Amino acid sequence: MTLPRTAVVHLVWRAAGMAPFETFLGSYERHEAGAEHALVLLYNGFAGDAQLAPFRERAADLGAREIVLDEPCLDLCAYRQVVDRLAHERVCLLNSYSELRGPRWLALLEAPLAGGRAGAAGATGSYASHLEYGLFQLGVRSRFADAFESRRAAREVMHELSGSRQPGAVEHWLYALTVVLRQRRGSLRFPAPHLRTNGLLIDRARFAELCDGALATKWETHQIESGPRSITARLRALGRPPVVVDRDGIAREVPEWHLGDVFQQADQTGLLISDNQTNSYAGADPRHRAVLSATAWGPWSRPG
Helix, strand or coil: CCCCCEEEEEEEEHHHCHHHHHHHHHHHHHCCCCCCEEEEEEEECCCCHHHHHHHHHHCHHHCCEEEECCCCCCHHHHHHHHHCCCCCCEEEEECCCCEECCCCHHHHHHHHHHHHCCCEEECCEECCCHHHHHHHHHCCCCCCCCCCCCHHHHHHHHHHHHCCCCCCHHHHHHHHHHHHHHHCCCCCCCCCCEECCCCEEEEHHHHHHHCCCCCCCHHHHHHHHHCCCCHHHHHHHCCCCEEEECCCCCEECHHHHHHCCCCCCECCCCCCEECHHHHHHHCCCHHHHHHHHHHHHHHHCCEC
16 A cells, blocks of 8 residues: 655644644644645553543544654654654644644645745745844843834733743843854854744655754754754755745745734734634733734835
8 A cells, every 4th residue: 555645744742732643633633734644643641541532532533644653752753753763755744733734735735845946835934033032031032123112012921921920120131142142153144944843834854854863852952943054054054944834825935934914913803824823922912912913024024
């Protein structure tokens, strides 16, 4: 039996509960993929059959393959583990909070890869730079200077969004300095274009090759996602441009990513696959939206 070209890998994180799993499967059942594929449910953080039982029951009629990780780990680490256990040519990676937003979603992602035109396709991308934001908060000249109302307004919103307490000015400055010192060698300054791994379609072998570093901590995964040797940066160096695809099938290369109403831009009407980050933006008030959009796109932000 010939394997489908693409494995759609949905990461199921036990700590998130049943609700996001139901949301994903509901959208999967509503929206045809438009391309042949195998559905793989990657269970992360489950301890035994009792915990898996309700998830297996919900997915029983879908004919999905299941893979259960031995130990819980971060998303990118989970994806890296599973690709070596698959034989499909491509993988489409969907995180635990994914929701498919329209028909033919997989066909739209696959189209730019035909004939080797693109190295990877994603449903969302960003120019965000943790290093640049830290420098901005330290008062260093930055591309963010004209994107935010002020450093104080930006940090107040960031703490409100995270639910953390508001630190004093000196405490925050010291924290920003710590961030900059940590990130200065493993991060890019703005713009730091990177495909987000939710809704990422890429050759399986290529992903395994490019996702080759340690992935045990968030700092290590950030380097693979948006650092100087990120998946996106290395694809560009190879002359295989990564593209962001919207609901109309428009595939944009890096210089035009900000033109799409996709990730934290305007009302995100072009979004093909949503997740918790796009949902947070969609439900935010104008003040919070402005900061989220500016963080992702700097001077090219267009908050809705």
